Every structure is written in C-alpha cells, then in structure tokens.
Amino acid sequence: MSAYALSVRNVRKQFGGLVAVNNVSFDVFDGELFGLIGPNGSGKTTMMNLISGALKPTAGEIKLGHERISGLSAHHIARKGVSRTFQLVRVLPSLDAEENVMAGAVFGHQRLWGEEARKLAHQLLERVGLGGRAHMPVSAMTYIDQKRVELARSLASNPRVLLLDEWLAGLNPSELQIGIELIAELRAEGRTIIMVEHVMDAIRTLCDRCVVMSSGVKIAEGGVAETLSDPEVVRAYLGDDDA
Numbered sequence: 001m002s003a004y005a006l007s008v009r010n011v012r013k014q015f016g017g018l019v020a021v022n023n024v025s026f027d028v029f030d031g032e033l034f035g036l037i038g039p040n041g042s043g044k045t046t047m048m049n050l051i052s053g054a055l056k057p058t059a060g061e062i063k064l065g066h067e068r069i070s071g072l073s074a075h076h077i078a079r080k081g082v083s084r085t086f087q088l089v090r091v092l093p094s095l096d097a098e099e100n101v102m103a104g105a106v107f108g109h110q111r112l113w114g115e116e117a118r119k120l121a122h123q124l125l126e127r128v129g130l131g132g133r134a135h136m137p138v139s140a141m142t143y144i145d146q147k148r149v150e151l152a153r154s155l156a157s158n159p160r161v162l163l164l165d166e167w168l169a170g171l172n173p174s175e176l177q178i179g180i181e182l183i184a185e186l187r188a189e190g191r192t193i194i195m196v197e198h199v200m201d202a203i204r205t206l207c208d209r210c211v212v213m214s215s216g217v218k219i220a221e222g223g224v225a226e227t228l229s230d231p232e233v234v235r236a237y238l239g240d241d242d243a
C-alpha cells in the first residue's frame with residue numbers, strides 16, 4: 001500500500017434542507033479494503049453515489065489517484081475505473097450470466113470486445129463460483145448467484161476501485177460465509193475495495209481501516225478494532241441490533 005487510490009475531501013451533499021453528507025474527508029490506499037459503516041440513514045449510500053457519480057457533491061472534491069472525478073458523469077467515472085455493485089442487486093434478468101458479465105467488460109474501464117470479453121467473462125464466472133452456469137438466465141438464479149453475477153460484471157472492467165454497497169445483505173449464514181471468503185480473495189489479489197456493510201463480523205474480518213458516519217458526519221476513522229470500540233461509535237450504534 002502506498003499511493004492513494006481515492007481521496008474524498010470536504011464532501012457535502014444536500015437534498016433540499018437535508019444534509020445527507022456533511023464535510024466528509026477520507027483517503028483509501030491502493031490495495032486497501034476500506035469499510036464505510038454507520039447506522040441507518042447516516043449517509044453511506046449517498047457517499048457511494050457521490051463516488052460513483054450517480055450524485056454530484058454540493059461541495060468538496062473526490063479524486064481517483066491524482067485526477068478529480070467529482071462532477072463527471074457516472075459513465076465517465078466508470079470509464080476511469082470505478083465500478084460498483086448495488087444495495088439491491090441490479091442485473092439484466094433477460095440475459096444469461098455470461099452476457100451480463102460481458103456487458104461489464106464492454107462498457108467499463110478495460111473495454112474488451114467479442115471473444116476477449118467472452119473469455120474474461122468465463123474466467124470471472126469461475127472466479128465467483130459460477131463456473132458451468134455461464135448460460136443460465138440470470139432470472140432463474142438464486143439471489144446469491146445473482147449477486148455473484150453482479151460482482152463478476154463489476155470485476156470485468158478491471159476497476160481501480162470497486163465499490164460494494166451491502167453486497168453481503170440478504171444472504172443466509174452459509175452464503176454469508178461464502179461471500180466473506182470471496183471478498184477476502186479479492187482483497188488478497190490486491191484489489192482496492194470500499195465496502196458499505198451492516199454485517200459487523202464481515203467488517204471486522206475483512207477491512208484494513210474504516211470510516212464511521214452518523215447523521216452525515218464522519219465520527220471516527222482508523223483501524224477497525226480501535227474504531228469499533230470508540231465510545232462515540234458505540235453510542236451511535238446503541239439500539240442498532242447489527243452493532
């Protein structure tokens with residue numbers, strides 16, 4: 001880990017009178033698995049949307065490496081190397097797994113076509129545990145398998161930064177274990193990942209560092225163990241069963 005993969009500087013997002021993200025700054029190193037956590041409604045998904053370009057900040061700056069990406073369209077930011085999965089899985093249900101993943105290869109950062117894209121799709125489907133199911137329609141797949149397809153599609157662009165927005169949500173305990181192992185493998189490959197997650201065991205197991213948000217504000221940042229035992233963080237989570 002050396003250079004910053006992503007820098008968030010004094011970022012603010014206002015929806016009318018509501019400040020969803022209030023002057024938040026943090027840096028994510030190359031190769032780091034970085035957690036973004038906080039109670040419901042604290043601004044985590046808004047922050048993911050700001051990084052991916054689905055939303056534009058009201059103020060502040062986001063850089064990918066040395067390049068400012070805040071203000072660019074989601075499409076441009078994806079091309080520059082930020083890819084994501086969504087809180088509620090978004091796949092193309094009428095297509096099969098291979099076609100979904102090829103779409104990521106064709107439209108993303110890496111831009112592969114034809115046979116090259118197909119070959120990569122096969123490798124990635126194998127990678128996420130869907131080898132042999134390349135031609136299954138995604139609409140016929142279980143929820144975890146649809147999540148695997150979405151992850152493979154995000155990886156198909158060979159992103160510089162991968163955003164996982166509650167990728168583990170909705171999985172049963174054995175699927176959760178598989179999901180955590182899969183993310184751990186991506187981390188071991190040296191991928192830079194920012195994950196929003198309510199599953200605290202996953203954060204503890206997987207993340208190098210984390211930021212904690214509450215009511216739009218960053219209330220703590222640092223190594224996972226010390227951050228989660230910070231009294232302000234414990235207070236913010238009081239009453240939240242997931243903490």
Ligand SMILES: Nc1ncnc2c1ncn2[C@@H]1O[C@H](COP(=O)(O)OP(=O)(O)OP(=O)(O)O)[C@@H](O)[C@H]1O
Binds near residue numbers: 046
């Ligand atoms: N498009 C929007 N328009 C208006 N308000 C919004 C919009 N998106 C989010 N908000 C508000 O911003 C605040 C932060 O929401 P956000 O979804 O970012 O929180 P979160 O931490 O991701 O929550 P959760 O853990 O429940 O997903 C909430 O009060 C939410 O209602």
